[in-house]
Amino acid sequence: MPQFSSPSSRTLHVSPARSSTPSDVSDKATAALVRRVLCPHAHAGSVEPRPINVLLPPLTSSNDIDLQLYATIAVVVKDLVHSWYGKITPDQGFVEEVVRIVAHCTTQLESRLRSVDLEGLVFDELPELVEGHVSAYRISHQTKHPPPLSTNSRVIYHNLNPHPAFSPVPNPANPSAAKEQQEHEAQYRQLLVQGALAVLLPTEDLENACLRTLVADVIADSIMGNSIGGMVCEGWFIWASITKFIDVVKARIEPEATGEELEVGTRSRLEKFGLLSEKNQSTDRNLSNHSRKSTFSSMFWRILQYFYLAFMTARFVILGFVTAYSQPPRSSTLKAPGSPIATKVEPLRKPRPIISFRVFPLISDLLDLPSRMPWVSGSLALLQHHLIYGPLGVGTTDGILDQYIHHLILTHLHPPTLLPQILQRIRQVLFTNSTLPPPSHPPPETEEVTAIKRHCAESILSLLPPAVCGKFFASEDRELCVEEVENELDVWGDGYMNKHLAYAAVELILVRVLPELGDKSVEELLRKRIGDV
Numbered sequence: 001m002p003q004f005s006s007p008s009s010r011t012l013h014v015s016p017a018r019s020s021t022p023s024d025v026s027d028k029a030t031a032a033l034v035r036r037v038l039c040p041h042a043h044a045g046s047v048e049p050r051p052i053n054v055l056l057p058p059l060t061s062s063n064d065i066d067l068q069l070y071a072t073i074a075v076v077v078k079d080l081v082h083s084w085y086g087k088i089t090p091d092q093g094f095v096e097e098v099v100r101i102v103a104h105c106t107t108q109l110e111s112r113l114r115s116v117d118l119e120g121l122v123f124d125e126l127p128e129l130v131e132g133h134v135s136a137y138r139i140s141h142q143t144k145h146p147p148p149l150s151t152n153s154r155v156i157y158h159n160l161n162p163h164p165a166f167s168p169v170p171n172p173a174n175p176s177a178a179k180e181q182q183e184h185e186a187q188y189r190q191l192l193v194q195g196a197l198a199v200l201l202p203t204e205d206l207e208n209a210c211l212r213t214l215v216a217d218v219i220a221d222s223i224m225g226n227s228i229g230g231m232v233c234e235g236w237f238i239w240a241s242i243t244k245f246i247d248v249v250k251a252r253i254e255p256e257a258t259g260e261e262l263e264v265g266t267r268s269r270l271e272k273f274g275l276l277s278e279k280n281q282s283t284d285r286n287l288s289n290h291s292r293k294s295t296f297s298s299m300f301w302r303i304l305q306y307f308y309l310a311f312m313t314a315r316f317v318i319l320g321f322v323t324a325y326s327q328p329p330r331s332s333t334l335k336a337p338g339s340p341i342a343t344k345v346e347p348l349r350k351p352r353p354i355i356s357f358r359v360f361p362l363i364s365d366l367l368d369l370p371s372r373m374p375w376v377s378g379s380l381a382l383l384q385h386h387l388i389y390g391p392l393g394v395g396t397t398d399g400i401l402d403q404y405i406h407h408l409i410l411t412h413l414h415p416p417t418l419l420p421q422i423l424q425r426i427r428q429v430l431f432t433n434s435t436l437p438p439p440s441h442p443p444p445e446t447e448e449v450t451a452i453k454r455h456c457a458e459s460i461l462s463l464l465p466p467a468v469c470g471k472f473f474a475s476e477d478r479e480l481c482v483e484e485v486e487n488e489l490d491v492w493g494d495g496y497m498n499k500h501l502a503y504a505a506v507e508l509i510l511v512r513v514l515p516e517l518g519d520k521s522v523e524e525l526l527r528k529r530i531g532d533v
Contacts, residue, residue: 030071033434037074037082038099041092057103060110064420071434072427073102079436080222101215105200112513117351119409121512124357126505131362133501136160137491154496161500164188170496185229188503189220195517196510198525207530226437227430228502235493236449239456241429246459321400324407329398353388354405355395360384368488372472453493457485 031052039055052070059066077095085094140156154169165188170178193216198206205211231237331351360380364370369377387395394401430437444452461469461481473481492498511518516525 027067030067034067034070034074037078038070038095039092056099059103059106062416062420064417065423068420068423068427069102069106072423072431073099075427075431075434075436076218076223078434080218097211098215101201101205101211104202104205105197108200109513116512119354119406120351120357121509123354123359123409124352125508125512127357127359127362129501129504129508131358131365132161133497134362134365134491137494137497140497141490154494157494157497157500161504163500163503165503166496166500185499186221186225189224189229190216191522192506192510193220193224195522195525196514198522198529199514199516203529206526222436224506228506229499230437231443232430233498233502234443234495235490235498236444236452238492238498239452239489243452243456243459244429246463250462320407321404324403325400327403327407330402330406331398350397353395353397353399353402354409355384355387355401366488366491367472372474453486453489454482456489457482460485 034052034056035049039052053063053066056070059069077098081095081098136157139160140153152169152171158166158169165185166181167184168177168181170181194212197212197216201212201215364377364380369380384395387401393399396402443449461478464472466476469478469481470476473484475481520528
């Protein structure tokens with residue numbers, strides 16, 4: 001597992017990877033927000049303001065992560081604390097106490113994260129939850145009965161994935177059921193937050209019932225209630241987020257237009273409005289004839305490009321295998337439970353091969369390969385079986401393929417700037433204009449939701465070559481392909497069902513990071529820490 005790097009200096013710096021972000025989430029604007037809210041009087045009377053790391057306690061061992069977490073705390077304090085506390089007194093003592101408590105919790109979380117199997121959590125356990133959600137959604141919508149025996153799809157889904165926070169199932173014919181379900185959901189959020197605080201908070205702060213209740217209310221209702229319990233689980237929000245993510249990916253993988261392409265585009269626009277002279281047009285015709293004569297030359301250079309691409313791909317794979325083979329086995333270094341320090345111990349249980357993780361069946365289910373291309377799904381399953389249990393054993397734990405995939409994950413999914421970028425994107429989406437979302441965010445109109453889903457489907461198809469779309473959807477009709485993708489996106493269209501998945505993921509992460517929550521109740525944890533409550 002990767003270790004968090006401890007920088008030699010805690011001076012906040014601007015990461016080059018985020019220099020092109022919008023002004024409201026740039027490092028300069030973020031630092032200004034943090035200074036204005038969390039330490040407004042720190043630079044009074046000084047020519048140059050002191051660094052933020054001197055003014056505020058460290059939250060983690062990474063400067064970039066600290067900056068994003070400081071900004072999130074600043075937004076919460078600005079909208080939830082200053083709105084009432086600033087009317088009582090201008091003193092910053094309460095805000096400083098809040099920051100100190102958060103710093104204590106984040107450092108505890110970071111030390112515990114070092115002993116968590118992040119690979120298994122991200123690529124096996126969480127995909128298994130998503131796979132169960134996709135399967136339950138499709139079953140609930142495939143079951144059709146005549147009107148006397150008809151059953152609500154939400155009832156079927158809830159019976160397949162029961163959860164105490166979402167019972168009873170909301171029914172338009174019974175308004176009291178929806179209100180009761182919302183009360184159960186709010187109580188469940190309080191239970192999760194109170195359990196986490198019972199483990200993470202210092203003893204002196206945990207004994208302060210008023211402070212504990214205030215922090216729990218802010219996190220459970222104002223943050224989780226307005227995000228996970230609000231628009232984050234709505235289908236239109238998920239589709240819009242997928243579209244934004246695809247735009248970011250396309251901006252990185254698509255090459256910029258060459259000068260020749262720009263010249264062709266400019267000439268076509270001039271021809272459209274008749275702004276090219278006859279001399280220029282005759283010259284263009286001569287160039288067109290010349291281009292037809294040079295077909296062999298273009299094919300030659302294209303073949304060279306393909307050979308170069310194949311060479312670079314083979315070089316990348318071979319170097320990756322060589323580097324992975326030189327690394328220590330994945331199962332040789334384990335972490336003692338509850339200890340942030342990696343130690344060499346005898347493994348109690350050999351970890352599973354990475355290619356057997358549930359993320360691969362999840363991708364197959366999301367693409368609906370068993371129904372669209374059963375021969376491809378069966379061939380991949382047979383290949384997976386031979387890689388793991390075959391005579392060569394290249395896919396077994398600590399095999400060459402297992403080591404290679406592990407090396408790729410550490411190299412490309414654990415760079416120092418990845419987590420700060422993710423936190424920055426989340427803050428940009430959830431806290432627009434550095435403001436908490438309203439308690440009841442008005443949903444868009446039906447026409448807007450339809451347009452958002454269609455735009456998301458078109459963005460997904462834009463990543464695939466037309467030949468691949470024609471083979472996968474068995475049709476060359478672009479409109480039909482868009483409709484097929486829209487049908488697959490319906491899996492995320494029901495906010496009530498999405499909440500089942502979201503809260504199950506939060507609960508799983510909390511239990512893995514705070515294993516005490518899986519063994520004892522909140523009352524038992526509090527009684528162990530502070531006695532009778």
